[in-house]
Amino acid sequence: QVQLVESGGGLVQAGDSLRLSCAASGRTFNNVPMGWFRQAPGKEREFVATITWNGVSTYYADSVKGRFTISRDNAKNTGYLQMSSLKSEDTAVYYCAAGRGPLFSRKAVDYAYWGQGTQVTVSS
Numbered sequence: 001q002v003q004l005v006e007s008g009g010g011l012v013q014a015g016d017s018l019r020l021s022c023a024a025s026g027r028t029f030n031n032v033p034m035g036w037f038r039q040a041p042g043k044e045r046e047f048v049a050t051i052t053w054n055g056v057s058t059y060y061a062d063s064v065k066g067r068f069t070i071s072r073d074n075a076k077n078t079g080y081l082q083m084s085s086l087k088s089e090d091t092a093v094y095y096c097a098a099g100r101g102p103l104f105s106r107k108a109v110d111y112a113y114w115g116q117g118t119q120v121t122v123s124s
Contacts, residue, residue: 002026002098002113009094009118016086016122022079022096022115030074033104035111036081038092038120047106048094049081059104064090088124093117 008020022034035050049060049070058070069082079096097111105111 002029002032004029004096004098004113004115006094006096006115006118009120011121011123012086014087014122014124017082017084018086018120019083020081020094020096020118020120022081024077024079024098029077029098032102033099034070034072034079035097035099035104035106036070036079036094037097037108037111038090038094039117040089040092043092045095045108047108050099050104050106051079052104053099053102057104059106061106083120086120086122088122091120091122093119 003025005023036048037045038048039045047061051058051070055072067085072079095117096115098113100112
């Protein structure tokens with residue numbers, strides 16, 4: 001069992017940076033991939049970024065590539081999403097998730113545990 005709690009969201013201006021954190025409880029978090037997803041009002045949840053259990057490999061959605069950086073600190077049971085050059089279209093509720101198995105994925109169905117989400121609002 002893994003419980004996830006996101007934090008760090010807020011209201012920022014376009015061009016600003018923000019770092020989201022995902023605090024995990026449960027020993028299995030360190031053994032599975034972690035992902036970040038987001039959901040804007042009236043839209044479906046979409047993939048943002050994912051990272052392998054050991055932090056060696058990462059994968060990003062094209063819309064955030066070069067602006068967002070996913071990372072994790074297994075010693076602290078915490079994952080991060082560093083967001084830079086924020087745009088109004090990045091406005092959404094951001095969710096972190098822990099994977100079901102060893103392979104990282106961009107599909108929400110491949111993640112077993114989810115946080116409650118943190119709101120990010122970017123004003124233009």
